[in-house]
Amino acid sequence: MSNLQQKYLDMVNQSLESYVYPVTDGQDIVRDAMLYSLKNGGKRVRPMLTLAFCEVCGGNPHDALPFACAVEMIHTYSLIHDDLPCMDDDDLRRGKPSCHKQFGEANALLAGDGLLTLAFETVTKAENIASADIVRAVKVLSNLAGCAGMIGGQVIDLLSEEKSVDYNTLHCIDKLKTGALIQAAALLGCIAAGITDKSILRAAEVYAENIGFAFQVIDDILDVTADTETLGKPVGSDEKNEKSTFVKLLGLEKCRQLANDLTDSAVSALETMPGDTAFLRAFAQLLAKRKQ
């Protein structure tokens, strides 16, 4: 891990918890559930992207922390709700009991709702950022996390369950379910730096779309090639759930090639960005090589 990556990671981990403010006596259980899932060893890909894009665009990454943490809260809520019995019914998340296994279904539902709501409150806590840019951040985040983005992907995914879907449908699901929030993370970094130039915002989107797509292809590869301990979740679960994956549709070798091509496209998109993009280039390559 580079020094800069460690710096971003520390910034996120140190401030994430501080935004989950204490509540009235007797409600601690929902706060505990929120913190349990927030602190459950996520890779922090999204919030690191927000800080990195902010810095590349000439902003101060400290100013972007509330935006970065908001994106991570939304990612975390989506995992909590995704694991619920009425959805994927997963008992494990990153090698530990999923939120509803630890706190019960009702508390997990409310912890998810709480994190989603807190994400928007956290966005408004940004300092040194113009109100117009905070409004833009709320707009982009709610749009890409909502029915036109992440939730929409979830819905198509549900409808496709136990059906074999084609490449285009699978791509559409992943673009929305995983890609949309990664895109929001990148855009929020640019917005935190006050960027309004459409070509820069578009470059951030293209970078995010490509690493988001690569991320999902690699997830599918790891589901058949990794071991459970490294992955922190059962391998072969896609097979077990009769889930369509890129590996099933294209085969392992073509998937590896696709992930590399997507990473190259992400890196090329950075040419339009104003600042030093070394970190973002290395980050895309690191994600392509991840083992978990």
Add this chain to the structure above:
Amino acid sequence: MSNLQQKYLDMVNQSLESYVYPVTDGQDIVRDAMLYSLKNGGKRVRPMLTLAFCEVCGGNPHDALPFACAVEMIHTYSLIHDDLPCMDDDDLRRGKPSCHKQFGEANALLAGDGLLTLAFETVTKAENIASADIVRAVKVLSNLAGCAGMIGGQVIDLLSEEKSVDYNTLHCIDKLKTGALIQAAALLGCIAAGITDKSILRAAEVYAENIGFAFQVIDDILDVTADTETLGKPVGSDEKNEKSTFVKLLGLEKCRQLANDLTDSAVSALETMPGDTAFLRAFAQLLAKRKQ
């Protein structure tokens, strides 16, 4: 219903749907579920309050419509999640199948998440309102709908289930679970009108706190005195669920007195407001006399 009340109601009902924008093909089911619950005959108490407070404070109620609709979306999502099997497990809502009975649990969960997310996107669609005021609206709404407000009330309510709770706990639950969002509705009206004067914002809060409390006391009264057809949900459900209510703690007669006293306090709080408060006075009294 007064002309002004009808006007506010029409404004809300006409615009609410327009904010639930169409989504990609194949995701229609979640939009259908969101619209089903949004259009399921709510009284629109909260959005009407937002419009009324905006107008009393000298603003144009049309400008406050996105704020008003956002509050109603949050109210609706909370009902959808509340009715889920892991929460209250209610099959009926306002005399019709609850969202998960109609669309299945997973879609109901996502419809709730979708409405909560859309609420914040809708707030950002306000026109003729300064960015700083939109940021204030997001802050107030997320705070009062979150763990320090509505969700917090839900959590204490869950912990108190099948236990007999005292007056103070019951008051605390209702203040958060019902009162907080009514307070947000009133405050968002003032914010839409650009109000920053703390005494006016405080007056709106006190009015909202009192009608919110009265609203819950009357709910408890109706649960033992109304008939199922008028109420749109089974009467006596509090008794069946062994739920603590104000009627059980204080008796019917004292509850009626309490509701009247709270309504009087709400009306008194309006003296600090700048404009013509006739509508808000009549509205508080109308809520106190409601039969469903």
